[in-house]
Amino acid sequence: MILDPPRRGLLMFLMALGLTQGDPMKPSRGPLVTCTCESPQCRGPTCQGFWCTVVLVREEGRQPQEHRGCGSLHEELCLGRPTEFVNHYCCYSNLCNHNVSLVLEATQIPPEQPKVDGQLPLILGPVLALLALGALGALGLWHVRRRQEKQRVLHSELGESSLILKASEQGDSMLGDLLDSDCTTGSGSGLPFLVQRTVARQVALVECVGKGRYGEVWRGLWHGESVAVKIFSSRDEQSWFRETEIYNTVLLRHDNILGFIASDMTSRNSSTQLWLITHYHEHGSLYDFLQRQTLEPQLALRLAVSAACGLAHLHVEIFGTQGKPAIAHRDLKSRNVLVKSNLQCCIADLGLAVMHSQGSDYLDIGNNPRVGTKRYMAPEVLEEQIRTDCFESYKWTDIWAFGLVLWEIARRTIVNGIVEDYRPPFYDVVPNDPSFEDMKKVVCVDQQTPTIPNRLAADPVLSGLAQMMRECWYPNPSARLTALRIKKTLQKLSNGLEKPKVIH
Numbered sequence: 046m047i048l049d050p051p052r053r054g055l056l057m058f059l060m061a062l063g064l065t066q067g068d069p070m071k072p073s074r075g076p077l078v079t080c081t082c083e084s085p086q087c088r089g090p091t092c093q094g095f096w097c098t099v100v101l102v103r104e105e106g107r108q109p110q111e112h113r114g115c116g117s118l119h120e121e122l123c124l125g126r127p128t129e130f131v132n133h134y135c136c137y138s139n140l141c142n143h144n145v146s147l148v149l150e151a152t153q154i155p156p157e158q159p160k161v162d163g164q165l166p167l168i169l170g171p172v173l174a175l176l177a178l179g180a181l182g183a184l185g186l187w188h189v190r191r192r193q194e195k196q197r198v199l200h201s202e203l204g205e206s207s208l209i210l211k212a213s214e215q216g217d218s219m220l221g222d223l224l225d226s227d228c229t230t231g232s233g234s235g236l237p238f239l240v241q242r243t244v245a246r247q248v249a250l251v252e253c254v255g256k257g258r259y260g261e262v263w264r265g266l267w268h269g270e271s272v273a274v275k276i277f278s279s280r281d282e283q284s285w286f287r288e289t290e291i292y293n294t295v296l297l298r299h300d301n302i303l304g305f306i307a308s309d310m311t312s313r314n315s316s317t318q319l320w321l322i323t324h325y326h327e328h329g330s331l332y333d334f335l336q337r338q339t340l341e342p343q344l345a346l347r348l349a350v351s352a353a354c355g356l357a358h359l360h361v362e363i364f365g366t367q368g369k370p371a372i373a374h375r376d377l378k379s380r381n382v383l384v385k386s387n388l389q390c391c392i393a394d395l396g397l398a399v400m401h402s403q404g405s406d407y408l409d410i411g412n413n414p415r416v417g418t419k420r421y422m423a424p425e426v427l428e429e430q431i432r433t434d435c436f437e438s439y440k441w442t443d444i445w446a447f448g449l450v451l452w453e454i455a456r457r458t459i460v461n462g463i464v465e466d467y468r469p470p471f472y473d474v475v476p477n478d479p480s481f482e483d484m485k486k487v488v489c490v491d492q493q494t495p496t497i498p499n500r501l502a503a504d505p506v507l508s509g510l511a512q513m514m515r516e517c518w519y520p521n522p523s524a525r526l527t528a529l530r531i532k533k534t535l536q537k538l539s540n541g542l543e544k545p546k547v548i549h
Contacts, residue, residue, distance in 0.1 A: 079139045245307050252264050308322070397411075426442055448516075453469070475487055
């Protein structure tokens with residue numbers, strides 16, 4: 046899919062969000078100021094940035110919450126006027142955000158109609174009847190023309206979609222109603238492209254929740270509901286194209302695959318931004334979750350089983366009109382696995398994915414020059430001996446990486462009161478940011494695999510988890526377990542753990 050980049054500037058974008066241009070802002074790069082910091086991301090009572098911020102946010106079903114902090118990126122957010130969901134305030138002197146209180150825009154209530162004198166209807170009755178008939182006729186003509194205009198706009202490539210909207214005509218539909226409705230592209234799981242563009246322009250960015258080489262992830266609001274907005278850097282443009290293409294051509298709806306909402310290009314500060322809007326999961330990635338949280342064996346297996354279910358769904362080809370090709374992830378790691386509110390995992394980031402269909406025997410590897418994460422690369426990738434024309438080869442590299450994710454979960458699992466701090470795979474033998482040669486020496490030359498904690502052997506269920514890791518790390522790729530076998534074995538281990546012990 047190729048989306049037309051918008052030809053309107055920053056002002057039009059802000060207007061599409063329901064905002065208007067404010068007073069001219071000060072330059073965004075000056076001396077640092079000290080600001081009051083009151084939000085979950087604060088490390089102390091104050092912080093430093095180029096300006097101070099106060100953000101008031103109201104989410105669906107919750108009271109408004111106020112956050113104070115510092116700003117250094119996306120100064121254009123300061124230009125907006127309050128809406129009924131978010132109000133963003135910026136100032137430029139020390140502690141200027143300390144005593145600031147914000148309010149949201151109130152929902153407009155129509156003024157009460159004045160009472161009509163009792164005699165007036167009798168006098169004006171015939172006149173009002175004629176006016177009503179004329180109004181009904183005009184309304185009918187307007188309705189016919191409006192329907193014709195809607196049809197014309199819907200079939201126009203550059204028009205704004207009226208499908209948003211389709212659900213709005215039935216009531217105030219939210220994300221669940223919109224995604225569950227029948228307005229899909231017909232070929233995949235994505236909303237129609239014009240609907241995606243409309244949704245994207247209604248999202249207000251609230252807070253940055255992650256940064257990396259690929260760009261940034263923000264929490265945004267769409268009609269009071271939280272969504273995740275991944276903003277790709279210009280050097281990772283191909284990943285955005287690839288992920289957009291896969292989500293819009295493949296039926297990927299699954300509990301353990303990150304839910305896709307919309308994709309759009311937008312112009313900000315005279316540069317093009319690439320947005321991917323998905324479901325928001327407040328626990329963040331499995332990598333973040335494991336650093337904060339120790340795991341009981343039952344929770345560890347819940348995370349492992351759900352991640353395996355997501356990988357198995359990717360790997361399998363489903364035939365039929367609602368089918369999907371087989372997909373290999375190629376960059377599986379704990380940072381690309383998210384933890385949902387129900388403590389199940391879902392797999393994210395399909396920017397490097399490879400697709401294969403048995404029927405046409407077509408292997409679609411895309412044209413992304415980016416490679417996977419070196420720490421999680423299988424030995425055949427590090428030795429550059431992978432068969433790039435064989436789809437099974439890519440699935441085998443996913444299994445190697447999945448074994449490493451299981452190892453990360455196992456380290457944080459409590460057995461007999463013992464647990465270890467979070468560490469990434471091969472933390473003890475390679476630097477924090479290992480090079481290709483570092484990993485090649487450890488994995489291929491020395492043939493090392495991560496040390497499996499001895500305490501797992503004391504538990505019959507977790508010892509099965511340890512054996513599964515070893516079978517994911519066979520040097521011979523074809524000898525490794527399949528995703529389906531991993532899923533079924535983990536489900537069996539999980540069921541065994543949940544059964545009550547029999548007391549004789």
